[in-house]
Amino acid sequence: MGKTLAEKVWDAHVVRRAEGEPDLLYIDLHLVHEVTSPQAFDALRSAGRVVRRPDLTLATEDHNVPTIDIDKPIADPISRAQVEALRQNCAEFGVPLFPLGSQDQGIVHVVGPQLGLTQPGMTVVCGDSHTSTHGAFGALAFGIGTSEVEHVLATQTLPLKPFKTMAITVNGPLPDGVTAKDLILAVIARIGTGGGQGYVLEYRGEGVQGLSMEGRMTLCNMSIEAGARAGMVAPDETTFAYLEGRPHAPKDADWDAALAYWQTLRTDDDATFDAEVVIEASELSPFVTWGTNPGQGVPLSGSVPSPEDAADEVERVAIERALEYMDLAPGTPIRAIPVDTVFVGSCTNGRIEDLRAAASILEGRKVADGVRMLVVPGSVKVRLQAMSEGLDKVFVDAGAEWREAGCSMCLAMNPDKLTPGERSASTSNRNFEGRQGPGGRTHLVSPQVAAATAVSGHFASPADLA
């Protein structure tokens, strides 16, 4: 019987397989950042262990870093301690690092792909759940915890039980105005925040094949919000064209050999998935979350749901709690909800295409009075590219703040936060209580909806702007 894409990649990395034990899987690329690594390095040190393959390991500073005044010392002492610990650990263990100020610094999931380090068929791990982003290349990429970080540092392997596979097939092309972000929010609303549990999702079908690599990264990025371990897209000409010529992509004869292998990385026609979900692209429209988990979303044209709509008691209580936290009344049209802050950035939507999309809507327009808009590129390279295209001027002229690269307002670990009660339209990935700052209220949207919302002062799509 044939194999799925995920099974092919898995099987190509089994170092050891024994009955009743997890497979020992080889890891091709281990990405490291300052938050989930200090204790792992600490444990290595106390056990007298070394990093087995520093040449398959790459560190960058992203979660804690400020996005203004980056030439000054980090003000928060704990943030500074984490960043300094990463620098010391990388120096001591020989791990390459892109520190704040480096031309290659940025969010770990933006940096890997832009360097060409993320390639089809690889296994990629990082102590960060949004590692699923790299699955856009047909890599098996998943988040791990700190003791697994330690394990990979010491052995370049991980003992793992095989994941189940789920096909998410998107029939037909995405309609105009519908983005990868809207698609993944709709998938999560459909299958729920636990729907992908234990699965690797393989996104397929015309609606996925038509996405750029950056769109595929947005899609795979939020697989974790559906509860999945990973998301994947089979590599194709779009993938190969994106990779060719990047600094770490294979060259010459190596490129030919790699390409021949990459072209085999697709789910066989006679392979079966453990579960299948079909999405009709024609039914999709711009999506907005109203609640406090990423599954609590509705089309922009919809309204805030009522606890009475719940299928069961658990859901009813969850809706009630979310509405109370979000300070929303059932039945309120999404378009009638005003926002205080708009955030464009993060590993979900902080790449160049995202910034271009937001800028194209802001061009010649102004951010509404009383609305604060932050535009935060996902990496220094993205920032420089945007500036070479004049996008920074568009943002600044519109009244938005143009920042340095980092995770920024996605997660309230750096100075960019919501204040209590503030409401945001955010292109990030999580709308949990307090995620963007204690008491902050987050609505997840695409960069296009974020920009139109900034102009309108309430939720809006680009089509709503006259």
Added chain:
Amino acid sequence: MDAFTVHTGTAAPLRRSNVDTDQIIPAEYLKRITRHGFEDGLFSAWRSDPDFVLNRPEYAGVSVLVAGPDFGTGSSREHAVWALQDYGFMVVISSRFADIFRGNSGKAGLLTALVDQDTVEQLWALIEADPTTAVTVDLEAQTVSAGDLVAPFDVDPYVRWRLLQGLDDIGITMQNDDAIAAFESSRPAYAPTTIS
């Protein structure tokens, strides 16, 4: 890592579903670079509420947490496990755990006992009626018992073996060093490295 066979202690009911790792420990606590002392961040947003279960005197000293479904969703932070352990929890019981949280728990020695929701409801009723009720979690027999209730729980067999043996993951893997070296020598030339 200490071996885990049977644990008996009192239990706290956490009547909430979808408790994500941001709620277990908010991101601000992740900035620490030490491995212990995360108990003050556990359920930080709720700890200021005097009615929150862990603030109630009758649940002081609990070592078993009985939680609603989808416990541990969200970010992969292992600090969530450490915070629970630093607070004194040995076992979390729920009818559904998020995958990464469950994996992290097994590695750190926190037992996540998977039971059906009916068992959760019965445990909640017992420990709410009498907070001094002793809850026994027997990893050998894979049962949780309290009062007259004896219910089976599910745990990954490999995690169970490791907890029973008190074995550390890296030590187990390093026994396969030859196999790792052999695999490495067969990797294709085009596989990228981070040091150019």
